[in-house]
Amino acid sequence: MSFAKFVDSIAAFEAGLISDYYYLSKASVADVFPELLADIFHVPLLPDNQEVDVNIWVSPKGAASPLHFDLPDNFLVQISGRKLVVLFDSAYAEAIPRFQWHTAAHHISMVDLGVPSEARTSLLKNAVPLIAVLSPGDMLYIPPRWWHYVVSLDTSISINMWWQPWFRPYLPRTFIAQCLRTLVAKARLTY
Numbered sequence: 129m130s131f132a133k134f135v136d137s138i139a140a141f142e143a144g145l146i147s148d149y150y151y152l153s154k155a156s157v158a159d160v161f162p163e164l165l166a167d168i169f170h171v172p173l174l175p176d177n178q179e180v181d182v183n184i185w186v187s188p189k190g191a192a193s194p195l196h197f198d199l200p201d202n203f204l205v206q207i208s209g210r211k212l213v214v215l216f217d218s219a220y221a222e223a224i225p226r227f228q229w230h231t232a233a234h235h236i237s238m239v240d241l242g243v244p245s246e247a248r249t250s251l252l253k254n255a256v257p258l259i260a261v262l263s264p265g266d267m268l269y270i271p272p273r274w275w276h277y278v279v280s281l282d283t284s285i286s287i288n289m290w291w292q293p294w295f296r297p298y299l300p301r302t303f304i305a306q307c308l309r310t311l312v313a314k315a316r317l318t319y
């Protein structure tokens with residue numbers, strides 16, 4: 129679909145002329161709008177040599193991204209329109225039902241937060257959300273493994289930046305090494 133047709137589809141959806149919408153989601157800026165890259169500044173919080181995966185999101189009012197989590201760190205930057213973001217601390221990970229681990233949707237929840245259901249009530253009983261409304265110029269940091277659900281409150285343009293600090297790939301090994309050390313220390317105390 130051409131971008132012009134996509135923009136027409138946004139207008140048609142918002143006018144109630146069509147019932148399904150298209151969402152230009154996580155489209156690599158380098159691939160689809162390379163000319164915009166010059167306008168995207170390096171986030172000063174990040175080291176100069178940090179690699180960043182920059183994506184653009186364009187959606188009609190009412191579009192939603194399902195409750196899901198991502199593995200990289202994320203800055204979600206609002207360019208135009210507002211977005212509602214519902215976030216759950218990774219401490220609640222076990223309280224959120226998700227598709228099976230071996231499927232492509234393993235990072236997506238089966239619960240649609242936009243539709244009342246017993247599953248949604250039960251999820252909200254066990255996990256307390258943080259809620260943010262992003263306006264143009266706002267940037268939200270979404271930590272890795274934090275579940276999030278996003279609704280466009282207006283016709284919306286955002287970019288997001290996924291990145292991983294250099295030490296992240298080493299964390300699981302460090303964690304396993306720490307567990308082994310603790311086990312050995314406990315075994316020494318016992319015998």
Ligand SMILES: O=C(O)CCC(=O)C(=O)O
Nearest residue numbers: 185193198202204278288
């Ligand atoms: O803006 C959206 O609809 C979703 C954004 C998102 O899920 C993300 O940046 O990881």
